[in-house]
Amino acid sequence: MDVLNDEYYMRLALQLAEGATGQTGVNPVVGCVVVKDGRIVGMGAHLKRGEAHAEVHALNMAGEQAEGATAYVTLEPCSHHGATPPCCDRLIKEKVSRVVVATTDPNPLVAGRGIEKLRERGITVEVGLLGAQAKAMNEAFNHHIVKRRPFVTLKTALTLDGRIATHTGHSKWITGPDAREAVHTLRHRHAAIMVGVETVLADDPELTTRLSVPGLHPVRIVVDSRLRLPGTARVMNNAAPTIVLTTESADAAVAERLTSAGAEIVRCGSGSRVDLPEAMRKLGERGISSILLEGGGVLNGAMLQAELVDKLMLFYAPLIVGGEGSPSAFAFRGPEAMSAAYRLHGVKLETYGVDWCVTGYPAWT
Numbered sequence: 001m002d003v004l005n006d007e008y009y010m011r012l013a014l015q016l017a018e019g020a021t022g023q024t025g026v027n028p029v030v031g032c033v034v035v036k037d038g039r040i041v042g043m044g045a046h047l048k049r050g051e052a053h054a055e056v057h058a059l060n061m062a063g064e065q066a067e068g069a070t071a072y073v074t075l076e077p078c079s080h081h082g083a084t085p086p087c088c089d090r091l092i093k094e095k096v097s098r099v100v101v102a103t104t105d106p107n108p109l110v111a112g113r114g115i116e117k118l119r120e121r122g123i124t125v126e127v128g129l130l131g132a133q134a135k136a137m138n139e140a141f142n143h144h145i146v147k148r149r150p151f152v153t154l155k156t157a158l159t160l161d162g163r164i165a166t167h168t169g170h171s172k173w174i175t176g177p178d179a180r181e182a183v184h185t186l187r188h189r190h191a192a193i194m195v196g197v198e199t200v201l202a203d204d205p206e207l208t209t210r211l212s213v214p215g216l217h218p219v220r221i222v223v224d225s226r227l228r229l230p231g232t233a234r235v236m237n238n239a240a241p242t243i244v245l246t247t248e249s250a251d252a253a254v255a256e257r258l259t260s261a262g263a264e265i266v267r268c269g270s271g272s273r274v275d276l277p278e279a280m281r282k283l284g285e286r287g288i289s290s291i292l293l294e295g296g297g298v299l300n301g302a303m304l305q306a307e308l309v310d311k312l313m314l315f316y317a318p319l320i321v322g323g324e325g326s327p328s329a330f331a332f333r334g335p336e337a338m339s340a341a342y343r344l345h346g347v348k349l350e351t352y353g354v355d356w357c358v359t360g361y362p363a364w365t
C-alpha cells in the first residue's frame, strides 16, 4: 500500500483523467479527487464537452464534506464562463481550503487566472505536482488551444527497411494483431484520421475504430486534390463523417456527387496540390484538435516537410522486403546531408507482440 500523501491522490486524479482520453473532443482530460480528514469524499473526471468539469463531479459527490477539504486537480481550475460556470467559483463556494494543481491551463482564457482567483480568496494553492505527466496526457489540447490547428500524430506500420508494401503493392499485413489492436485504440483517441486518396484507392479502408470493446470513430479526412475518391469507397459509408480536402480547381460536378454521397468538401488553396497549412488551419478552426495521420508515403512526406507533424508513432515489424520500387513510409526527396535529417527527440520504444513501436517528436514540437 502506498503512503497516503499528495502524490498518491494526484496519481488517482491522473488515472481518472487518462481514462477519458479520446472522448472530450476539443476539451482536455481532467481528473479531480477531494480528500477530507484522510478519506476520499469525492472523485470526478471531465467526460464530455458541454458536460460538467471534473471538479464539479467531485464536489457534487463530496457535498458538505468539501468544506475544509483538499482538492487534487490535474489541470488548473477554470476561471472563465464557457459551456459551464468557472470551477474556481465552485471551489470557493464549497469552502475547500487547499487545492493541489498538477499543471496550469494554457487556454488563454484561463492561463493562471484560476490559480490567482483561488489564492485571492485565501485558498492555499500548490502547483506542479506530477506536472509533466499531466501535461503529456493533454498534448493535443495544449497544442490546439494555443496554435488553433490540430496536433498531428503520424502513425505507420513499416518493415525494418522502411517500406509500407512490397514492390507489387502488397501490404496486408506488416504488423501483427497486437500492434493493429493498439492502432484502433489510437483511432478512438483522436478526433480525426487522415489519409491520402492513393491509400483509399489501394486499400479501400473504412478508417473506423474496431475493438473488442467498441470505441468512438474519428472523423475521416481524405486528401484528394483531383477528387479521385469513388463515391462507393468504404470511407464514404455512414459510420462517421467524411471530409474531403481538395483544391479550388477541383471539378464542381464531382464535388457535388461526393457531397450528395455524404462527404463534406473543403477546398484549400488554388494550386495543383492541397495547401496543407491552410487545411490544418481550417480543420483546427472547426474544432478538430487531433489527427491520426495514416499516410501513405507521399502525404507523410509532405506533412513532415511542411512541419505539420507533431508526433510520430512508427510500428516496425521484423521484416525486410527490399524492392527498388517498393513504397517507402516517407516518400519525399529529403535532405542532402545526414546532418540535415529529421531527428526525433523524446524517443520511446514499446513492444507489441513481435513488433516495436518507436514514438518520438520532431524538433519543432
Ligand code: AOF
Binding pocket: 027, 028, 029, 030, 031, 045, 046, 049, 050, 051, 052, 053, 054, 055, 075, 076, 077, 078, 081, 082, 083, 084, 085, 087, 105, 107, 110, 145
Ligand atoms: C477545468 N476542469 O474538467 C476541464 C477544464 O467549454 P467548457 O466550459 O467545457 O470549458 C472548456 C475549457 O475549460 C477548456 O478549454 C479548458 O481551458 C478548461 N477545461 N477546466 O477546470 C475541467 N475540462
Ligand code: ZN
Binding pocket: 053, 054, 055, 077, 078, 079, 085, 086, 087, 088
Ligand atoms: Zn472548469
